[in-house]
Amino acid sequence: MTFKPLFYSLFLACAFYGTAQQQQKKETLFTIDTTPYYTDEFVRVYQKNLDLVKDESQKDLDQYLDLYLGYKLKVAKAKKLDLHTKPNYINELNTYRGQLAKNYLTDSKVTNELITEGYERMKKEIRASHILILVNENAAPADTLSAYTKIVGLQKRAIAGEDFGTLAQQYSEDPSAKDNKGDLGYFSAFRMVYPFETAAYTTPVGTISKPVRTRFGYHILNIHDVRDNRGEVSVAHIMLLHSDKDDPQENATIEQKIQDIYKKLQQGESFETLAQQFSQDQSSSVRGGALARFGSGQLSSEVFENTAFSLTPESPLSKPIKTQFGWHIVKLLEKHEMKSFDALKGEIESKISRDDRSRIIAESMNEKLRKKYPVKRQEKVYQATRKAITDAVYTQSWDLPTDLTPYKGTLVSFDKKQLTGEDFLNYIATYQKQSEPIKPLSKWIDYHYDNFIEIQLNHYYDANLENEFPEFSAVMDEYRDGLLLFDLMETEIWQRAKTDTVGLTSFYENNLKNYQWKNRYDVLIATTTNEAVAQKAHGLLKKKATAATLKEKLNTAETVSIMVAEGVFEEGNESLPKTVTLSKGLQPVLKEGAYYYIVLVNEVLPAGPKALDETKGRVINDYQNYLESNWLSELKKEFTIQVNQDVFTAVKKQIKN
Known part of the structure; x- marks a missing residue:
């Protein structure tokens, strides 16, 4: 987002949603050439900026009308010069609109609920084991049923008392289960896919969950423990790797070496220097052994993690510990408590936008749009369009029909929007490369038809935000005019004042008493x-x-x-x-x-x-004001202005009351 237009604070200082506006009767206050400007905008802008204006003369409505007229004259001049058609202007305006629109294009109620839920879950850490039976999200019904039957059978056996770890080792299709018996250690919110996380946080400790479906397949969970979030920790370590050949004698030498390093530390030698000298973790040794801060479940070694969190400022150094990688000595650098809700809100919202929760927000918004804009489909056109789509989409080799005439009829309509069968076929041609291998073809087409409708509904809603939300329209109007005005002033006044050395010198000499x-x-x-x-x-x-x-x-x-x-x-x-x-x-x-x-x-x-060089900044500023004042007089001659004085009198009376 650019802040260039904000220089004109009298008109552009505005809250995102604005204050509640009273319904004003809309009448033409004045015209510039043939363009009308209405009372409702004038009253809204005046009232909004009333508390921001320090100059009492600008609160006078007659003075304010003169300022407002000047503002609109400059905008009219910018449009006359076609500044609103310049690519840079259009791109900047579109960028700002996209950022402004974000808050209107999602279901904020659902988003806020998910943010709150995420924060509450982050306060706890869950320890769980799981068993996974793989099945693709878009698998055939028979394959889905087969996977579900397997997981239900395993759930029943676990509930009946069979050892969950043994069942995971024997039947889980998560490759790591062969070694860890399905044990995932401790984890918190946003570490697992959302359906899995929800099952973990809603299943009581000591029980087996119901089967839960994720994009990987079906899972059952065994919840072992729940504890308070330990926050994050920053540590440094010195590491000696195990022998590559698993030679007992060499490993014994390595163990003796780590013990010798530990003695040096106890004698007061520098941890950072010893890490640089002896640590075999090349990524951290150059930094004195310092590692990036981490929380529970983020490292592959639970022993290392638990050691790090057990250290305290009073006892910041661990004894040598052994992990699957080798020997370590760990030094506490800093502990980081879990941040407050307000501090984490933005981070949580960003995480939500990147995980399965974003689907929930999108689905909620799509449901609202389908209710707002009921979709009417012409079945005859739809069936004809379906027949044009073949199995070639599975190899991304499908092409549009040579003759598109049969598909030009209206396929769907909603509100004031009509879409043809050709529109849908063009969508298929574009999106076939990004599709999931959904079978049979009829199901694939239905899936993409639903996506097509959702995309079109969202585009239509986005394009009509100005009509849906008066405050959005007002902000965009102000930004649009402000951006134009900035570009106009840059070319007509500011650059001229900086580069017109003859005019600047003459102005300085004629006003020398001010300097x-x-x-x-x-x-x-x-x-x-x-x-x-x-x-x-x-x-x-x-x-x-x-x-x-x-x-x-x-x-x-x-x-x-x-x-x-x-x-x-x-x-x-x-x-x-x-x-x-x-x-x-x-x-x-x-x-x-x-x-x-x-x-x-x-x-x-x-x-x-003062010499000109000694006061040049002030002279340039005064010269700009002088040029602008004269230029405004010229604009009043260039354009025809008609003020409806009766309407203005009524507006003044309305505002004063």
């Missing part, structure tokens, strides 16, 4: 709270000491006794003591409040005009 120096003083000012230091500084300056000498003689590495500033200061500058007599030469030590001032006036510069 005057007061009396100025080239001074050295020393300040201290210590009178003795002040007297020493005064004595040193009498001997022509420099600022560097003062600091060298009176300050130490531990104590700053005096501060020194040098420069040219204008009369009234806050850096100058208020009661000092500023004449050339070294002034007597002066005390104001708690501070002693020692002032050496090198030169007195009398009041007089």
Whole structure:
């Protein structure tokens, strides 16, 4: 998002949703050429900006109308110059609209519920085992039933008392189950696919879950434990790898070496130095052994993880521990408690957008849109269109029919939108490469027809946000005009004021009285709270000491006794003591409040005009205002303006009441 248009804060400062607006009678307040501008927008903008305007004259409705007219004149000029057709303008406006529309294109109620649920689940960590029977999401009904029957059978055996780990080892189609007996260790929210996570958080400890379907297949879970979230931890480690050949003698040597390193640490040697010297984890040794922070279930070694979380600031170093990778010594760097809801809200929402929960939000929104815009389908056209789609879609080799005439009739309609069979066939041609291998073909077509309708409903709703939400339309109108106005001012006023050196110089010379120096003083000012230091500084300056000498003689590495500033200061500058007599030469030590001032006036510069280079920024700003004022007068001549005074009188009365 760009913030360029926000320079015109009088009109563009606005809350995202805005405040509740009273229904205003819409009448033409004024016209610029033949374009009408209405009372409702004028009243809304005036009321919205009333508290933002500090200049009381701008709260006067007559003054405000003049400002508002000027604003709209500039926008009219920008459109006359076709600035609204420029690619950069269109792209920037579309980018902003896309960002603004996001909050309208999802079901915020469902999203907020999922954020709250996610945070509550993150407070706990679950330890569970599972058994998986693989089956594709789009598998044939017979294959789905077969997988379901298997998992139900295993569930019954586990509930009847058979050892869950043994069943997992024998029957689970998760390859890791052969080694870990299905044990997943501890995990929290967003670590597993959403249906699996939901089963884990809703099944009581010590029980077997009902079969749960995920995109991998059917699972049953055995819930072993629930504990509070341990947060995250930052640690460093020194690691020695096990012998590649699993040589007992070599492993014994490695164990002795890790014990020797541990003794060095106990003797006070640097952990970071020893990690750099001996650790065989090349990715962390260069950083003194430091690892990225992690939470429960994020490492492949539960032993290492539990050791890391057991360390405390009082006892930050572990004894050597053995994992499947080798030997480690772990040092605690920092523990990170779980963040608050407000701190995690954005992160949780981002995670939701990337996992299965996003489907729930999309499905909820699609359901709302189907209710809002009932879809009417012409069965005859639909059946004819279906027949044009062949099995070639499975190999992404299907082509559109050569003659599309039979498919140009209306396939579906909703609200004011009509879509043809040709529209659907074009969708199929585009999306066949991204499809799931759903069979039979009739099911594949139905699946894509539903997707086609959902996409079209969402596009239609997005395109009509301005009609659906007055506050969205108002914000877009203001941003659209503000962006145009910025581009116009950039080309017509600001660049001209910077590059028109002749005009700038002439303006400066004609307004020289506005660019005057007061009396100025080239001074050295020393300040201290210590009178003795002040007297020493005064004595040193009498001997022509420099600022560097003062600091060298009176300050130490531990104590700053005096501060020194040098420069040219204008009369009234806050850096100058208020009661000092500023004449050339070294002034007597002066005390104001708690501070002693020692002032050496090198030169007195009398009041007089500023050179253009000394005040160029201010002159450019004044010149821009001058150009804009004259330009606005020209615009009032260029366009025909008609103000409906009777309507304006009624508006003033309405606002005052």
